[in-house]
Amino acid sequence: MNLDDLPIRDDLRGKSPYGAPQIDVPVRLNTNENPYPPSPELVADLAEAIRAGAGDLNRYPDRDATELRAGLAAYLGHGLTTEQVWAANGSNEVLQQILQAFGGHGRTAMGFEPSYSMHPIITSGTNTEWVKASREEDFSLDPGKAVAAIEEHRPDIVFLASPNNPTGTAQPIETIEAVLSAATGMVVVDEAYAEFARAGTPSALTLLPAHPRLIVTRTMSKAFAMAGTRLGYLAAHPAVVEALLLVRLPYHLSTLTQTAARVALRHRDELLGTVDALRRERDGTVAWLRSKGLSVADSDANFVLFGRFPDRRTVWEGLLAAGVLIREVGPPEWLRVSIGTGEEMAAFRAALEGVLQ
Numbered sequence: 001m002n003l004d005d006l007p008i009r010d011d012l013r014g015k016s017p018y019g020a021p022q023i024d025v026p027v028r029l030n031t032n033e034n035p036y037p038p039s040p041e042l043v044a045d046l047a048e049a050i051r052a053g054a055g056d057l058n059r060y061p062d063r064d065a066t067e068l069r070a071g072l073a074a075y076l077g078h079g080l081t082t083e084q085v086w087a088a089n090g091s092n093e094v095l096q097q098i099l100q101a102f103g104g105h106g107r108t109a110m111g112f113e114p115s116y117s118m119h120p121i122i123t124s125g126t127n128t129e130w131v132k133a134s135r136e137e138d139f140s141l142d143p144g145k146a147v148a149a150i151e152e153h154r155p156d157i158v159f160l161a162s163p164n165n166p167t168g169t170a171q172p173i174e175t176i177e178a179v180l181s182a183a184t185g186m187v188v189v190d191e192a193y194a195e196f197a198r199a200g201t202p203s204a205l206t207l208l209p210a211h212p213r214l215i216v217t218r219t220m221s222k223a224f225a226m227a228g229t230r231l232g233y234l235a236a237h238p239a240v241v242e243a244l245l246l247v248r249l250p251y252h253l254s255t256l257t258q259t260a261a262r263v264a265l266r267h268r269d270e271l272l273g274t275v276d277a278l279r280r281e282r283d284g285t286v287a288w289l290r291s292k293g294l295s296v297a298d299s300d301a302n303f304v305l306f307g308r309f310p311d312r313r314t315v316w317e318g319l320l321a322a323g324v325l326i327r328e329v330g331p332p333e334w335l336r337v338s339i340g341t342g343e344e345m346a347a348f349r350a351a352l353e354g355v356l357q
């Protein structure tokens with residue numbers, strides 16, 4: 001028997017699952033994790049916090065994760081309160097809850113491609129129709145065209161990733177405001193990479209007071225160096241959080257996850273202490289790739305999109321053969337490399353020079 005023989009939903013037939021390869025190679029630069037592991041002090045603090053709470057694991061966790069949300073609100077700043085913050089197992093679960101509450105059968109969600117592959121996947125998973133709009137050649141958004149696309153399709157949800165994945169492009173705040181003024185539904189600004197943005201790039205959090213249908217999503221998976229914890233969160237009007245309570249599963253965030261995330265917040269100076277080094281490494285990578293005559297998208301994230309390769313598969317395979325795993329994603333002739341440690345990036349450069357020769 002195979003998948004097609006099952007009585008699966010018609011709209012899921014023929015679809016492919018999310019599938020960034022998980023291959024055990026020396027240099028893994030394909031899923032935009034922070035390459036620096038937690039310090040022994042953090043590991044010890046986490047182990048102690050888990051030990052201290054383990055005696056209560058016969059009980060369900062705090063269903064509303066109140067203490068964690070208070071900590072996240074304090075981290076975000078901008079005067080945000082616990083009632084304006086919500087958390088789930090990765091920002092992907094946050095996005096799924098948003099779609100469950102504001103999308104669904106007969107509704108639409110729009111994104112500007114190339115963008116994060118999970119936006120359309122979560123959209124179709126919740127039986128919501130995906131409406132594709134496009135970016136310019138340089139991956140920026142033309143505010144006039146974005147507004148026109150929104151007015152034409154009147155989507156229930158608009159996704160705007162800033163900095164965008166896989167291109168690294170950050171949106172000027174004016175573009176986000178233009179989208180907000182045109183949209184009649186919810187606007188989700190996915191800020192998974194906000195901490196890596198170059199100086200002077202304001203967060204959409206600054207727009208929350210004036211825009212009750214704006215949702216800003218964040219994650220501990222990238223700059224926060226806690227991808228294994230699975231903790232994502234959002235900031236929005238308190239009424240938006242109330243809407244999400246209607247669709248979340250009870251006790252969705254385990255006691256262990258809440259504990260780990262609270263410990264991570266306590267150690268945020270250490271965890272975010274690597275961001276400046278990663279930014280410098282990113283800017284160096286952009287400059288080096290350009291010096292090789294390649295096309296490189298400006299990046300405000302911890303990855304770089306570069307090309308153009310008529311046969312990108314061969315380049316990707318050549319790097320893999322040299323022990324360097326990057327990502328074959330985005331527009332057809334481009335590849336994406338996550339920013340690793342200095343040593344990992346040196347290995348990437350050496351491997352790419354070998355492939356390009």
Ligand SMILES: *Cc1c(COP(=O)(O)O)cnc(C)c1O
Pocket residue numbers: 032089090091092093116161164165190192218219220221222227230231232
């Ligand atoms: C990595 C990423 C996420 C984060 O997903 P998590 O579920 O929090 O690990 C969200 N949005 C974008 C655009 C991403 O690239």
